[in-house]
Amino acid sequence: MNLSIKNGPHQWIAGPVRLMWKSEGAPVATSGRKSIPAQKDGDDVVLILPDMEPYAGLEISIQDGNPCDKIMRISDSGKGTVDIICSGKKIAGYHYGGNVVRPYINPIVGPYGKSVLRPPAPEGNPENIDHKHHRGIWVAHGDTNGVDNWSEEPGHGWTVHQEFTESLEGPVFAKISTRNFWFDNARNRKILEEYRTIIFYNIGTEERIIDHFICLKATEGEVVFRDTKESGLLSVRVMPSMEVDKGGTFENSYGGINEAECWGKRANWCDYYGNVDGKIVGIAVFDQPSNFRYPTWWHIRNYGLMTANFFGLSDFTGDKKISGTYILPAYEQLKLHYRIFVHAGTTSEARTPLRYLNFLNPPEIVKVQ
Numbered sequence: 001m002n003l004s005i006k007n008g009p010h011q012w013i014a015g016p017v018r019l020m021w022k023s024e025g026a027p028v029a030t031s032g033r034k035s036i037p038a039q040k041d042g043d044d045v046v047l048i049l050p051d052m053e054p055y056a057g058l059e060i061s062i063q064d065g066n067p068c069d070k071i072m073r074i075s076d077s078g079k080g081t082v083d084i085i086c087s088g089k090k091i092a093g094y095h096y097g098g099n100v101v102r103p104y105i106n107p108i109v110g111p112y113g114k115s116v117l118r119p120p121a122p123e124g125n126p127e128n129i130d131h132k133h134h135r136g137i138w139v140a141h142g143d144t145n146g147v148d149n150w151s152e153e154p155g156h157g158w159t160v161h162q163e164f165t166e167s168l169e170g171p172v173f174a175k176i177s178t179r180n181f182w183f184d185n186a187r188n189r190k191i192l193e194e195y196r197t198i199i200f201y202n203i204g205t206e207e208r209i210i211d212h213f214i215c216l217k218a219t220e221g222e223v224v225f226r227d228t229k230e231s232g233l234l235s236v237r238v239m240p241s242m243e244v245d246k247g248g249t250f251e252n253s254y255g256g257i258n259e260a261e262c263w264g265k266r267a268n269w270c271d272y273y274g275n276v277d278g279k280i281v282g283i284a285v286f287d288q289p290s291n292f293r294y295p296t297w298w299h300i301r302n303y304g305l306m307t308a309n310f311f312g313l314s315d316f317t318g319d320k321k322i323s324g325t326y327i328l329p330a331y332e333q334l335k336l337h338y339r340i341f342v343h344a345g346t347t348s349e350a351r352t353p354l355r356y357l358n359f360l361n362p363p364e365i366v367k368v369q
Contacts, residue, residue, distance in 0.1 A: 002368040005049065005058040010357050012052040015209055016172070016201050017362045021045035025064030036060055037202070039068075039172035046172050048203055049363060058363075072174035072202050074167050082164075084174050084200045091208065092200055094176060095135070096161035099123070101152050103161055103180060105198070106136030108283070111206040111344035114276040116283040118237045118304065134237035134305060137340070139214055141311065142230030145191050145223055147184045150230045158183045159194060166197075175199045192328075193217045207350075208342035216334045227324040229264075229299050229315040232307025234285055234338045238272050242281075244302035248274025251347045252298065253356070259302045264316030268295045269356050271347045272306050279344070284352050286339040286359050292326075308338060 001021065020043055021027060027045045029036035037048040045062060052058065073085040080097015083090050089109070096103040107115035121132040133140070133152040139159070142150035149157035159180050166177035180194040197213040214233055216223070225231075242248040244258050251257055252267035262270060273282025285308060287296045293310035300306045313324035328334055339359050343350035 001062045003060040003062065004366045004368050005052075005060060005363050006366070007052040007054060007056045007058075007363040008361055009054050010354060010361065011054055012049065012056075012358055012363055013351065013355060014048060014051050014203055014205075015355075015358055015362075016046055016203070016211075017049055017365065018044045018046045019365050019367075021062065023064055026067040027062050028065030028068075029060055029062045031058055031060045037172045037204070038062060039168075039170035041168065041173075041175065046201075048172055048201070052363060068171040070169045071171045072200065073169050074174050074176060082176060086174075086200075086202055092210075094198070095120075096178065100161070101133065101156065102135075102138050102140055102149070102159040103178065103196070104135040104138035108137070108208060108210070108340075108342055110208050110283075110342035111281055112277075112279040113206075114239075114279055114281050116239055116242065116276065116281055116342055118239055130303070131237070131305070134235070136237060137212075138235050139194070139196070139233055140231065140235060141225055141233065142228040143226035144182060147182075147191060148230075149182055149191075150228075155185050157185060157191070158187050160187065165195070171202065173199050173201045190220050192223050193219045207344070208340070210340040210342075212338045212340060214334075214336045216328065218328045218330050218332055222330045223328040225311055225326045225328065227311055227314050229309065229312035231309045231311050232299060233309075233336055234340075235307040236272070236283060236285060236305070236340075238274070238283060238304045238306065239276050240304065241276055242272060242274030243304040244274075246274065248272065248304075249346070250300060250306065251352075253295075253353070259300065262298055262300050264297060264299070264312075266295045266297050269352065270298050270300055270306055271341075271350075271352045272300075272304075273343075273346055273350075280346060280349075282343050282345070282347065282350060282352075284341040284343070284347070284350075284355070286341065286356050288337040288339070289360065291336050291338075292334060297324075
């Protein structure tokens with residue numbers, strides 16, 4: 001298969017694109033004499049397109065070949081943790097064991113070998129860490145059919161791992177898909193089913209691009225997500241040294257800076273950055289236009305929390321007459337897609353706005369034959 005690639009009016013920074021490719025073989029992609037990283041994902045092929053100037057073109061050929069080295073690997077500890085390995089180095093961990101209140105990602109290791117996530121509180125929280133339920137990157141809501149599936153205070157709900165439904169390794173990405181059940185405190189009343197897919201890409205640098213998909217299914221009857229700021233269907237807690245009070249900064253897509261200008265506001269993305277062991281690193285979350293109530297509101301704090309929250313409207317507006325409560329009808333589903341971007345430097349230095357435009361508007365791909 002031959003492809004003609006045409007970039008749009010913005011610079012393209014090397015990153016993933018996908019297109020349909022139903023061949024059974026392993027894809028081998030080239031542009032002239034240069035290899036283009038490629039990996040099969042179901043009926044698709046995922047390519048890492050190189051940097052391209054505005055309106056630039058590129059010709060690519062894809063053929064069946066032998067499987068390439070698994071640069072991106074998945075390693076299950078057998079103790080409730082899966083490690084994501086890139087070129088022999090751990091770049092992320094996914095925690096799902098029986099003692100985990102809600103599955104979460106921690107760490108994410110990006111530029112300079114630094115993690116951007118606060119290490120999780122040890123069992124029992126002997127160090128009295130604030131908000132012990134902020135465990136890295138997680139999915140939670142504070143009032144789901146009356147159950148607190150946000151905190152870890154007495155009476156909290158649970159998200160319980162059931163199985164891994166898919167795991168893929170290869171030169172371009174590592175992908176894990178899971179099936180989880182949301183339960184009440186006693187773990188005997190099931191509220192809904194959650195399907196989570198996380199794709200960690202190898203883009204050829206220490207920057208990280210991660211696609212995070214969530215599907216919530218009302219398998220037990222209707223689900224009421226009540227209005228509360230204690231929510232994030234994608235939630236992040238950054239490394240303590242990145243917090244605003246420690247000299248860090250966060251920005252949103254409208255130019256808002258820190259809590260006074262970003263908390264409770266709508267934005268296409270938010271980006272939190274700061275110092276980790278003498279290096280400036282950051283993590284951004286991108287909202288996807290097909291997501292519910294796009295662009296989302298943000299529960300984002302100077303003390304290091306960043307969540308995409310489209311439920312807490314009464315808190316965000318200060319008007320109790322405005323409600324963000326949402327009823328998911330019985331047997332229907334709510335699908336969400338967020339992209340996580342881990343980078344070096346400030347929002348400006350990392351070109352986060354351009355990365356977001358790349359996310360929304362990848363180069364056009366035309367099949368020549």
